[in-house]
Amino acid sequence: xxxxxxxxxxxxxxxxxxxxxxxxxIYRETGTxxxxxxxxxxxxxxxxxxxxxxxxxxxxxxxxxxxxGDKSHPLDAFQDKILEWVKLGYTYLVINNMLSKKNLKYSExxxxxxxxxxxxxxxxxxxxxxxxxxxxxxxxxxxxxxMYDEKSxxxxxxxxxxxRLNYSRKVYRETVFDQTANxxxxxxxxxxxxxxxxxxxxxxxxxxxxxxxxxxxxxxxxRTYRMLAEYYGFLISPCIAGTPQHKGGVExxxxxxxxxFLPIFRESQKEIGRNTPSxxxxxxxxxxxxxxxxxxxxxxxxxxxxxxxxxxxxxxMQPVKFERWDPVVWYKRKxxxxxxxxxxKAFYSVxxxxxxKEVTAYSNSSEVVIxxxxxxxxxxxxxxxxxxxxxxxxHSPPNEAEYLAxxxxxxxxxxxxxxxQTGSYVARILDQKGVDGLRPARAVCSLSKTxxxxxxxxxxxxxxxxxxxxxxxxxxxxxxxLDRLPxxxxxxxxxxxxxxxxxxxxxxARDASYFxxx
Numbered sequence: 001x002x003x004x005x006x007x008x009x010x011x012x013x014x015x016x017x018x019x020x021x022x023x024x025x026i027y028r029e030t031g032t033x034x035x036x037x038x039x040x041x042x043x044x045x046x047x048x049x050x051x052x053x054x055x056x057x058x059x060x061x062x063x064x065x066x067x068x069g070d071k072s073h074p075l076d077a078f079q080d081k082i083l084e085w086v087k088l089g090y091t092y093l094v095i096n097n098m099l100s101k102k103n104l105k106y107s108e109x110x111x112x113x114x115x116x117x118x119x120x121x122x123x124x125x126x127x128x129x130x131x132x133x134x135x136x137x138x139x140x141x142x143x144x145x146x147m148y149d150e151k152s153x154x155x156x157x158x159x160x161x162x163x164r165l166n167y168s169r170k171v172y173r174e175t176v177f178d179q180t181a182n183x184x185x186x187x188x189x190x191x192x193x194x195x196x197x198x199x200x201x202x203x204x205x206x207x208x209x210x211x212x213x214x215x216x217x218x219x220x221x222x223r224t225y226r227m228l229a230e231y232y233g234f235l236i237s238p239c240i241a242g243t244p245q246h247k248g249g250v251e252x253x254x255x256x257x258x259x260x261f262l263p264i265f266r267e268s269q270k271e272i273g274r275n276t277p278s279x280x281x282x283x284x285x286x287x288x289x290x291x292x293x294x295x296x297x298x299x300x301x302x303x304x305x306x307x308x309x310x311x312x313x314x315x316x317m318q319p320v321k322f323e324r325w326d327p328v329v330w331y332k333r334k335x336x337x338x339x340x341x342x343x344x345k346a347f348y349s350v351x352x353x354x355x356x357k358e359v360t361a362y363s364n365s366s367e368v369v370i371x372x373x374x375x376x377x378x379x380x381x382x383x384x385x386x387x388x389x390x391x392x393x394x395h396s397p398p399n400e401a402e403y404l405a406x407x408x409x410x411x412x413x414x415x416x417x418x419x420x421q422t423g424s425y426v427a428r429i430l431d432q433k434g435v436d437g438l439r440p441a442r443a444v445c446s447l448s449k450t451x452x453x454x455x456x457x458x459x460x461x462x463x464x465x466x467x468x469x470x471x472x473x474x475x476x477x478x479x480x481x482l483d484r485l486p487x488x489x490x491x492x493x494x495x496x497x498x499x500x501x502x503x504x505x506x507x508x509a510r511d512a513s514y515f516x517x518x
Contacts, residue, residue: 007059008058009032010065011061012030013032013040014049016029018049018055023037023041073114075106075111078099079118082114082119085098092108095111096111132167133168133316134165134200134313134317136200136201136237137199137203138164138166138202138204139161139162139204140204140254141161141176141179142160142254143159144282145277147276148276149177150278150279156279157177158175158177159176160175161173161187161191163202170313171253171294171306172194172195173257173287175279185224185325186327188232189228189324192232193320197314198232200235201234201236202237204238224362227325227328232318232320232325261285261293264289295307328362329363331343331362332358332360334356335354335356338413341370343363345386345387346386346389347383349380349389349390349392352395357372366382378395380392389416389417408430408438411442412427415427415441418457419460420457422456422460424460426460429444432469444474455478458483463477
């Protein structure tokens with residue numbers, strides 16, 4: 001391929017021709033081929049450049065030569081159709097296949113060059129963003145495929161969470177097995193502790209991560225994220241739906257990791273005989289690759305590595321709180337007739353005036369906080385075991401005792417407020433057919449006033465174990481102190497008269513001598 005002559009060089013040759021320098025002399029001094037010099041001389045004579053006072057500009061010379069180079073192409077006959085396919089977004093390969101059906105046998109490269117020359121794309125301007133140190137971080141999840149989890153002993157899908165500081169390009173990456181709200185929040189906390197600082201703003205996705213999708217459409221999750229942001233002091237800046245370019249930095253980082261780290265890691269796993277990569281190895285290798293490779297590469301347009309830039313940025317970030325944020329979960333609950341709500345298999349009381357109303361509540365590792373109409377109405381210590389009743393006396397109606405003792409429904413609620421064992425025991429009394437169990441059931445509940453809830457619970461458990469249902473049985477267990485024994489430990493004094501119905505003994509009214517034949 002002949003050397004391409006720039007317009008500036010062509011103008012120099014026109015200048016030498018105007019000064020009557022020979023073609024051989026121009027060739028000797030410039031190194032331009034004689035054929036090219038002859039072509040330039042021909043065009044210069046046609047245009048009258050050698051007779052002009054001033055030499056034409058580079059633009060005028062280039063325009064003439066480009067016009068000279070415009071030659072017809074066999075594909076020009078299908079130019080309109082090709083343009084239509086280009087507008088429809090067909091690839092070069094598809095267009096080449098369409099042309100082959102019209103008996104036009106061209107290579108895909110030839111078609112590509114023709115389209116790029118005839119229908120050049122208009123390139124959109126790009127505004128390069130610049131960020132101040134500690135100003136913005138972007139977060140996202142990226143899918144890493146299937147890997148083997150040694151802890152659960154099975155193959156699992158794995159994602160990588162990425163938080164990227166936009167100024168220094170320093171990145172925190174963490175592999176996870178889900179994209180739940182709790183995982184999303186915990187990754188934020190780990191990232192802040194890794195950076196030992198908090199940026200002023202966090203840009204998150206609205207589409208790819210399930211938790212972020214929930215943040216937009218579920219106000220309860222959004223409220224939790226806001227609590228996290230308020231605790232650490234950053235602003236939430238979600239992308240507009242369908243515009244991932246608004247967080248192009250972390251999107252590009254995901255692509256960078258998948259193209260540079262992931263293929264090398266997969267190949268290294270195959271070399272040691274693992275067709276399915278190890279999740280534990282991925283965690284270790286990703287951390288090592290981040291420290292040794294990613295942190296030390298030179299950032300384009302910055303001339304420094306993320307490690308060097310982060311050393312500057314760390315001074316502008318907000319400090320991380322020493323005590324970690326306690327993750328919370330939000331709930332919406334309707335208050336029952338017994339003025340309690342159920343959260344995580346435990347009961348929590350609210351003022352009886354809110355019966356039938358919907359309240360919101362959140363729980364963390366230590367407490368449950370309940371709200372009504374945006375006002376906090378009560379706090380409870382977190383229940384320690386399932387179905388524990390966390391009740392405050394001030395939440396009960398003034399006539400609670402009368403209400404609970406009046407009806408079988410009230411007695412049942414009273415019994416279950418004492419405990420699950422007592423509630424089940426009283427329910428057995430009330431469910432007996434043909435017998436009104438309200439009075440004995442009420443009497444059983446009243447025993448809690450003298451012996452306490454704990455002893456009555458233990459006695460009820462023992463009565464249920466031996467199928468001894470009734471007021472006299474529960475009283476006997478309490479009087480003899482058998483509630484303090486394990487439920488399966490027998491006591492002769494109480495059970496010697498209790499003969500199971502399926503093992504009854506029978507005796508004859510007359511002895512054998514009565515029937516002796518005389």
